[in-house]
Every structure is written in C-alpha cells, then in structure tokens.
Amino acid sequence: MGSIANAFSSSIGKKLIMGITGLFLISFLIVHCFLNSFVFFDNTGVLFNEGAHFMSTNWIIRAMEVVLMLGLLMHIIQGARLTFQNQAARPEKYAYNNGNANSKWYSRSMGLLGTLLLIFLIVHLSQFWRVSRFTGIPTTDAAGNEDLYAVMKETFSNIWFVILYVLSMISLAYHLLHGFASAFQTMGWNHKKYTPMIKVIGVWFSILIPLIFAAMPVWIYLGL
Amino acid sequence: MSTGNMNLTLKVWRQKNNKAKGKLVDYKVSGISPDMSFLEMFDVLNEGLITKGDEPVVFDHDCREGICGMCSMFINGRPHGPKNAVTTCQLHMRSFKDGDTIVVEPWRAKAFPVIKDLTVNRSAFDRVIAAGGFISVNTGNAQDANSLPIPKARADAAFEAAACIGCGACVAACKNASAMLFVSAKISQLALLPQGQPERYKRVQNMVAQMDAEGFGSCTNTGACEAECPKGISLENIARMNRDYYSAKFVSEDEV
Numbered sequence: 001m002g003s004i005a006n007a008f009s010s011s012i013g014k015k016l017i018m019g020i021t022g023l024f025l026i027s028f029l030i031v032h033c034f035l036n037s038f039v040f041f042d043n044t045g046v047l048f049n050e051g052a053h054f055m056s057t058n059w060i061i062r063a064m065e066v067v068l069m070l071g072l073l074m075h076i077i078q079g080a081r082l083t084f085q086n087q088a089a090r091p092e093k094y095a096y097n098n099g100n101a102n103s104k105w106y107s108r109s110m111g112l113l114g115t116l117l118l119i120f121l122i123v124h125l126s127q128f129w130r131v132s133r134f135t136g137i138p139t140t141d142a143a144g145n146e147d148l149y150a151v152m153k154e155t156f157s158n159i160w161f162v163i164l165y166v167l168s169m170i171s172l173a174y175h176l177l178h179g180f181a182s183a184f185q186t187m188g189w190n191h192k193k194y195t196p197m198i199k200v201i202g203v204w205f206s207i208l209i210p211l212i213f214a215a216m217p218v219w220i221y222l223g224l
Numbered sequence: 225m226s227t228g229n230m231n232l233t234l235k236v237w238r239q240k241n242n243k244a245k246g247k248l249v250d251y252k253v254s255g256i257s258p259d260m261s262f263l264e265m266f267d268v269l270n271e272g273l274i275t276k277g278d279e280p281v282v283f284d285h286d287c288r289e290g291i292c293g294m295c296s297m298f299i300n301g302r303p304h305g306p307k308n309a310v311t312t313c314q315l316h317m318r319s320f321k322d323g324d325t326i327v328v329e330p331w332r333a334k335a336f337p338v339i340k341d342l343t344v345n346r347s348a349f350d351r352v353i354a355a356g357g358f359i360s361v362n363t364g365n366a367q368d369a370n371s372l373p374i375p376k377a378r379a380d381a382a383f384e385a386a387a388c389i390g391c392g393a394c395v396a397a398c399k400n401a402s403a404m405l406f407v408s409a410k411i412s413q414l415a416l417l418p419q420g421q422p423e424r425y426k427r428v429q430n431m432v433a434q435m436d437a438e439g440f441g442s443c444t445n446t447g448a449c450e451a452e453c454p455k456g457i458s459l460e461n462i463a464r465m466n467r468d469y470y471s472a473k474f475v476s477e478d479e480v
Contacts, residue, residue: 002479003473003479003480004473004474006473007469007470007473007474009445010432010469011402011404011436011440011441011442012432012435012442012443012465012466012469012470013473014442015442015443015444016470017465042428046411049270057379067365076398077257082442082444085441085442086399086401086402086441086442087400088334088399088441089333089334089335089400089401089402089439089440089441090333090334090399090400090435090441091334092332093239093332094298094301094329094332095235095248095327095329096300096301096327096329097301098301098302099301099448101302101399101451102302102446102447102448102451102452103305103446103451106448107444107446108399108444108446108448109332110444112409125321126300127227135404153235159255160322167235178445178446181445182444182445183468185445185459185463187466188463188464188466188470189359190459190460190462190463190464203282220250
C-alpha cells in the first residue's frame with residue numbers, strides 16, 4: 001500500500017492522474033455533446049428537455065455526476081500543482097528560447113488553456129448546472145418537463161455569451177489537440193500499430209466535439 | 225550556405241560562479257570560416273579574449289566528434305543550435321550567415337546548476353545512473369553469439385536507446401526541465417534485453433525516485449526533447465518507462 005501511495009506522488013504518478021482524469025473527462029464530453037445536439041433537431045425544446053429530464057432523474061447518471069465533479073477537481077488541482085512544480089524546475093528562464101522550433105505552442109500552454117477553460121466552466125456551471133440542480137426552473141414545456149431549453153434561449157440571446165462560448169470552445173479544441181494523444185502516451189500506451197490511429201482520432205475529436213458545442217449558442221442566437 | 229569568411233555578433237552568457245548573477249555580453253568575432261565547428265569559433269573568440277587579457281568563456285567540450293556528450297550550448301533558443309540530430313561540436317558555421325547575431329546560453333534547469341559561464345553541473349545524471357542504471361551480474365567471457373536469442377527489432381530498439389550520450393539537451397529543451405527522455409533511454413537499453421530483467425522493476429523505481437529527488441520537472445509530452453536530441457532518442461522510451469513504472473508499483477509484490 002505504501003508503494004501505491006508513493007507511486008502517485010512521483011512525477012510519473014502525478015501525470016498518470018492527469019491522464020486518467022483527462023480520458024474520463026473526454027468520455028463525459030461525448031455524452032454531453034450527444035445529448036445537447038438535440039437542440040439542432042427540435043426548436044420547440046421538447047426533445048432537449050426530455051433528455052435533460054432523463055439526465056437529472058436517472059440515478060446512475062446522478063451518481064456519475066459526483067464522480068465527474070471529483071474527476072474534474074482532481075484534474076484541475078493536479079494540473080495546477082504540476083504547472084507550478086514544472087515551472088520551479090527551471091528557476092532562471094532562457095533569455096531567448098525558440099520553443100516553436102521543437103514543439104507546438106498549445107502543447108506548451110496546457111496550463112493557460114486549462115485556466116481559460118476553468119473560467120468558462122465557472123460561468124457555464126452557474127448559468128445551467130446551478131439553475132437546474134439548485135435554484136430550479138419555474139417554467140415547463142409542452143410535455144410538462146422543466147424548460148431548460150428556455151434558459152438556454154435566454155442566455156444565448158446575449159451576443160457576449162455566444163462569443164464567450166465560441167472562444168472557450170477554441171480553447172477546448174487546442175487543449176484536446178494536445179491532451180487526447182498525450183493521455184495515451186502518459187498511460188504508456190505507445191504502440192506502433194495503435195499510436196498513429198490514436199493521433200488521427202485525437203485530431204478529429206479535438207475539432208469535431210468543440211465545433212458541435214460552439215455551433216449550439218450560435219444556432220440558438222440565430223433562432224434556427 | 226556562405227563561402228567567404230564571416231563576421232558575427234555573439235551574445236554570450238557570462239556568469240562568474242554559481243552564486244553570482246549572470247548576464248549576456250556582446251562580442252564581435254571576425255574572419256570565421258564556414259568550415260569551422262561552433263566550438264572552434266568559440267576557440268577563436270577565447271584566443272582574442274586571452275590576447276586582450278580578458279577571461280575566456282568557459283564551456284564544456286571533450287571529444288569534438290559528437291559522441292562524448294560534453295558540449296552543451298543553448299544556441300539561438302535551441303539546445304545544440306539550429307540543426308537536427310547534431311551536437312554543438314558537430315554544428316558548423318556554414319549553418320549561419322555573415323552578419324548574424326547568435327545568442328549562446330547554458331542549459332537552464334534547477335538540477336543543472338551553472339558552474340561558470342556556459343558550463344553546468346550535470347552530475348545529477350550520474351546520480352540517476354548510480355541509482356539503478358546497471359546490471360549486477362558478472363558478465364564473464366563473451367558468450368556464443370546465439371546462446372541468448374534476441375529478436376532483431378528488440379536488439380535494435382535497445383541499441384537505439386543506448387545511443388544516448390547523456391548531454392542533457394532533453395532537459396534543456398523541455399519547458400519543464402524534465403529528464404524523462406534521458407532516464408527512459410537508460411532504463412530501456414536494459415529493460416529490452418535479457419540481462420536487464422532480474423532488476424528491471426527495481427531499477428525503474430529507483431531511477432525515477434532519484435530523478436524526482438534531483439528536481440527535474442515532469443513530462444508533458446510536448447516532444448521538444450525528441451526533436452532536439454542529437455541522437456534521436458524516441459518518446460517510445462518514455463512510454464516504456466511509464467509502463468514499467470506502473471507494473472513495478474501496481475502489479476509487482478516486491479517493495480523497493
């Protein structure tokens with residue numbers, strides 16, 4: 001047991017936590033993106049509200065919500081700790097460093113991109129999650145479900161929120177562009193047959209998922 | 225590629241000792257042949273400084289043929305300069321143009337303290353090796369070639385890992401000053417071969433613990449180390465080290 005606790009406090013163990021929680025959060029993005037895509041198919045919001053109702057009443061989903069929040073917290077806290085520790089490993093910076101010659105800017109900016117995403121999450125959770133879980137939604141739709149869709153329409157009638165959401169999804173795209181394949185490498189899953197495949201899937205995932213998410217506020221703002 | 229001799233402006237990091245504060249100092253060098261190596265250009269600079277009665281720039285070098293791992297300059301923002309897969313001693317002045325300004329700094333990492341000017345103390349690497357980068361068996365006489373069958377691909381991978389010269393360019397290039405490319409190469413060269421098996425999982429735990437104790441950062445998979453490594457050591461070694469580390473910590477019943 002001592003060996004296991006000690007493993008997680010090593011440089012490799014800390015990264016393992018980032019990788020595991022990162023992949024878990026990626027799996028969450030898939031579910032979230034799939035359910036929210038209902039907004040594209042029904043502009044009365046009945047379909048979307050039905051999905052939201054299922055998610056908020058199913059006990060497996062509610063239990064996973066707790067796991068998700070814990071995973072998110074671990075990813076954030078561990079990410080911040082690693083960023084500071086890694087900065088401390090080079091107390092005196094280079095006077096001139098040509099980082100672009102050997103690596104991509106977003107792979108070196110995961111801490112910054114993550115911070116932007118954290119700010120977005122605080123706004124996003126207070127706009128939707130807090131409302132649907134705690135303060136409650138007074139209105140109901142034609143099918144009698146809580147009208148979360150109306151909250152969405154209200155929020156995205158403000159162009160500034162639409163812009164914030166789109167910009168945040170660009171941050172997410174770059175965060176994933178490095179994070180997706182990086183998580184596999186950290187877990188030790190580097191393989192001549194699978195790694196090229198993981199890299200291609202990673203690029204497509206990093207473009208498609210944030211693109212679908214970013215389309216939602218735009219779609220609603222335009223009243224489509 | 226220039227053919228005539230070159231005049232260059234150098235901005236070189238000068239630092240009296242580990243405690244002193246360093247700074248970039250401008251120097252002019254003239255009549256530099258494009259066929260000179262970067263270190264020979266520094267010899268010209270130093271001869272000029274000595275003639276003038278100034279202190280020469282201290283820098284590490286030994287074999288000057290790209291195999292010892294002693295040279296270590298951070299040139300124009302990149303370890304070992306602008307070319308891929310070469311050490312500073314094998315970088316030639318034809319890679320620069322007449323009139324260029326070249327910034328030269330030491331490797332920068334908490335684990336590599338500056339001794340003087342461009343020379344840093346890399347004994348942290350020696351301590352990582354001493355923690356487990358060896359096999360504790362009496363190898364005896366050379367055996368019959370086929371007494372230990374090893375697949376070709378495996379032998380090649382071990383050989384490629386063993387090409388690491390321990391220069392520290394990976395640490396210098398990494399935004400986190402992480403030594404994982406070096407440590408993983410030194411682990412892989414033994415983990416891939418039969419002689420390395422008895423101590424395989426003990427080795428990875430001890431070497432990673434020493435690496436952490438030395439104050440190197442952790443890997444964020446930017447790939448900068450692999451891109452700058454003069455010997456082309458692959459990131460696959462880091463994944464292999466991670467796998468061995470997880471096996472040692474989570475699967476093996478032996479405590480180190």
